[in-house]
Amino acid sequence: MKKHYSINRILVYVFLASMFIVSVFPFYWMVAGMTNTAVEVIKGKMTFGNQTLSNITTLFTTYNMVRILLNSLKITVFTVLGTLIVSSMAAYGFQTYASPAREKAYSIIILFMMVPFIALMIPLFRLIVKMHLLNTHIGLVLTSISSVFIIFFFRQSFKAFPYEIIQAARVDGAGEFRIFFSIFIPSMKSTYAAAAIYSFMSSWNAYLWPLIILQTDKQKTVTLMISSMSSAYFPEYGVIMTAIVIATLPIIIVFFGFQKYFVQGMLGSSLKQ
Amino acid sequence: MMGENTSGSFIKSKNRHGWLFVSLALILLGVFLFYPIVYSLYLSTTSSRGIVQKFVGFSNYARLFQDSMFILALKNTLIFFLIQVPIMLFLALILATILNDKTIKFRGFFRTAFFLPAVTSLIAYTILFKMMFSLDGFINGVLLNVHIIKSPIPWLLDPFWAKVTLIIALTWRWTGYNMIFYLSALQNISEEIYEAAKIDGADKVKQFFYITIPLLKPLILFTAIMSTIGTLQLFDEPMNLSQGGVTSATIGPGNSLLTLSVYVYNLCFKYMPNFGYAATVSYAIVLIVALLSIIQFKVMGDKK
Secondary structure, three states, X not given: OHHHHHHHHHHHHHHHHHHHHHHHXXXXXXXXXXXXXXXXXXXOOOOXXXXXXHHHHHHHHOOOHHHHHHHHHHHHHHHXXXXXXXXXXXXXXXXXXXXXXXXXXXXXXXXXXXXXXXXXXXXXXXXXXXXXXXXOHHHHHHHHOOOHHXXXXXXXXXXOOOOHHHHHHHHOOOOHHHHHHHHHHHHOHHHHHHHHHHHHHHHHHOOHXXXXXXOOHHHOOHHHHHHXXXXXXXXXXXXHHHHHHHHHHHHHXXXXXXXXXXXXXXXXXXHHO | OOOOOOOHHHHHHHHHHHHHHHHHHHHHHHHHHHHHHHHHHHHOOEEEEOOEEEEOOOHHHHHHOOOHHHXXXXXXHHHHHHHHHHHHHHHHHHHHHHHHOOOOXXXXXXXXXXXXXXXXXXXXXXXXXXXXXXXXXXXXXHHHHOOOOOOOOOOOOOHHXXXXXXXXXXXXXXXXXXXXXXXXXXXXXXXXXXXXXXXOOOOHHHHHHHHHHHHHHHHHHHHHHHHHHHHHOOOHHHHHHOOOHHHOOOOOHHHOOOOHHHHHHHHHHOOOOOHHHHHHHHHHHHHHHHHHHHHHHHHHOOOO
């Protein structure tokens, strides 16, 4: 009986170990690829080479990586900030100042959470053209900061806030906006962190909408550049790997630095109900 | 909710502040979400070539049934949905069950490792997989070396294998993500239930099918619906797995990776733009998502 049990145990560990290799190997291969030439990458070379410097140089000179990175950074920072302010204010408004009319408005926007982006893409594109925002970062940011999901996420988390504190602040004569900005926000830091990470991920990694709206190389983001590099006639795989590593690094750092908030942000508030 | 004995002017100011707080979001959502969705519905009843646009009623919807490209895209998308989603969710359930066992060592370590693929951008992992699965690439190299295959598998050059590659890639990216959902729910199930089952003679496999799966049913339903929406919107992966990316003539060999969302994109930006018909296809996607979600609710959600 004891022996049978331990064989099962070993099988479970073998399974876990093989799943571990499958999950993590592509990350290793990505880093190894950064140090190799295009031919070596495509032939599946697994060891480290000495092409790192040359790959990085090519990336930053031929592909203008600095500008591309700054584009991505700028878009992401403004999108995250905008999303956090607009969405959390809305969630606070819906939650703290309950009224039948606003409740109705809330249920209507929640209904739209299920609609796939593709269904609004075409009119949105034409709207952006009409507003002369095509090929601008403002157009991209402006259309990305209204997230129903994040409003929903904030509201779910705000439900746990003790409203006596708001009442007490009112009695002390604090204005409504001051209560929100200097009492409420500081005490909801972890919720903001989770929402910021979710928003950061979706903005940094976005592909379809930026592909449509940003049309010149000058305006492109890291994600768009990686995609167009790999569809070149003779792709420079070592350089692509370098770009992928650089694009993935910020997310991995955020992940290991804020793992708790990260997972919470990715899963949203679905588990809290 | 609060302040029963407050004056009328305070209630009025509260109401004004309520609207002030929600107004920015409502304006943005109205312009960039509500208006496009409604306008898209109208567009789907028009036909346009360039700038000329005329009302055609439901004839776009009738055209769907005769459009062989639409039917191919629908077929491909449904194949990915029917094969990939169950494999992924089942694997995620098994991993979550194993990692929920407190006698397993290095649980936190494995959990982090399995979740790691979920932090990669869709483009980054797709291109990694495209390189790994090239004809003389890493995967074929390994398989040849350990003599599992005699000649290289044409992963991305054959319609069948291209689908297999996409399914493998999707499963790699999303299994750990779904596992985390199950894992956090499993932690709320009391161990006494499993203890009692053990005393009654149920082994781990029986416990999995008769306790874990029924108890996680609502969450399995939730992840299934999320995955349905995700699969119906598949765009980044098929586009970037095909040879020339956005500019390629076919999406995968013989259009084997052509999905509904890619087809909408092609109708708008690759062929001569017909926004009206493209909007029709995008509304077809909305309808299919709704239909599949209702079916899943009916099949799984009987007990709430």
